[in-house]
Amino acid sequence: MFTITNGIILKGHNLVPTKENIVVDDGKIIEMGKDTLEGKIIDVDGAIVCPSFINGHIHIGDSIIKDEGYGLSLSEMVKPPNGVKHRALADASDDELISAMADSMWDMVNSGTTHFIDYREGGIRGVKLLKKASEGIPIKPIILGRDDSFYGEDPDLRQVRIAIRKLLKVADGIAPSGFGEITDDVAGLIVEECSKQNKISSIHVAESESNQIESIEKFSKSEIEKGVSNNFSQLVHLTNPKNNDLELVSNSSSNVVVCPRANATLNVGVCRLNEMLAMGIKPLLGTDNVMLNSPNMLRELEFTLKLMSVYYKDYLSPLKLLQMATTNIGCHDINNIVQKTPINEGNCAEFVIFKSFSKNPYLNICNRSETKNILYIINKRCIV
Known part of the structure; x- marks a missing residue:
């Protein structure tokens, strides 16, 4: 079990940017919330958390x-x-x-x-x-x-x-x-x-x-x-x-x-x-x-x-x-x-964490990000 903290989460099908923590256990997002902390803590320091x-x-x-x-x-x-x-x-x-x-x-x-x-x-x-x-x-x-x-x-x-x-x-x-x-x-x-x-x-x-x-x-x-x-x-x-x-x-x-x-x-x-x-x-x-x-x-x-x-x-x-x-x-x-799921509580944990360059999270990924700017790739049971 681990928790992603201090990230900008692109949540749901509409990729709505939110500031929440994500708790992952056994390949699933079991909880999301501003004060949630369980297991190993991974502080991503303002990075953007996007569905893979x-x-x-x-x-x-x-x-x-x-x-x-x-x-x-x-x-x-x-x-x-x-x-x-x-x-x-x-x-x-x-x-x-x-x-x-x-x-x-x-x-x-x-x-x-x-x-x-x-x-x-x-x-x-x-x-x-x-x-x-x-x-x-x-x-x-x-x-x-x-x-x-x-x-x-x-x-x-x-x-x-x-x-x-x-x-x-x-x-x-x-x-x-x-x-x-x-x-x-x-x-x-x-x-x-x-x-x-x-x-x-x-x-x-x-x-x-x-x-x-x-x-x-x-x-x-x-x-x-x-x-x-x-x-x-x-x-x-x-x-x-x-x-x-x-x-x-x-x-x-x-x-x-x-x-x-x-x-x-x-x-x-x-x-x-x-x-x-x-x-x-x-x-x-x-x-x-x-x-x-x-x-x-x-x-x-x-x-x-x-x-x-x-x-x-x-x-x-x-x-x-x-x-x-x-x-x-x-x-x-x-x-x-x-079976590709968005970032929502209860879904499989499949997301990518990008270094943040700008205040626009969508352009941050589409316009500026490269492979070297990926901090973590969360894919069900593994962290790449």
Whole structure:
């Protein structure tokens, strides 16, 4: 048992700054209050206590090929089955993949991340490799699998259903790459089987302008329309919306993840974040492919804060931005699986304590903090 004292606590889903002590016992916050003191006392001297980060979208298998293929197009880099990353994954040994993924997970832990949602290539083998790599590391991977049987213009739907069910025995959900690689029938099977088991169905949509144009020409629907109409529980990117795409998302139950640094690296555009927030959409923030970016959420926060200021010529709320990295979990299925909790009495103890630089706690983290400014990372049963 220990007590964090003299900190500025960003409490609850709304990250309300309060001056309270936090008592932690056996991985849970058992009491909060101004005068509470139990067990070992950790005086943080005015530091900011923030919920730990969730990386809403990552491809951690790419850790084996950092910065390879820089300057290539989106399709050349990541489109299955012949993109740079897919060829590298096919050629890598299990030990190479495990070692590289473990290194990236430690990078995330050391920069304040305790949860991440991974698009896991390699079928059941890929899921098992990530689980093995995460052993002994204080981080929770939420693993979304996929299978090669999903792809092609005329897939065997019986085999697809079997593959989905087998994957869902070991994975937290299913995540095909995009609508350019699967049929509507496959998409329907993925959502149906995930829904039956209360697991996550996720897909990339509208990452590039060309993907949107191709979808509209082929199906008379944008990729975002297809994602919403197919009832995917999580939509990733939405960088190039058309017409009323964002309105459709705001009226749906789909969770949204944006990845501004990856979009910038691949030259595919700037996500319409201010517009999403104005519509009441509450996205998560993700770092995307490790081959493109470090999985450090602090870098993602600062980049996003300043990119939106330039793009919109207006300020992005640092509070809403920080919520995207901490408490914006979204739809019930995702929240149930991720189990990422805010700082409240009775919840799991998962928070990061940052050195204080300014009177604005949100900008302190989004604008100024670096890994070296983290004083403590509290993650259930351990202090990092």
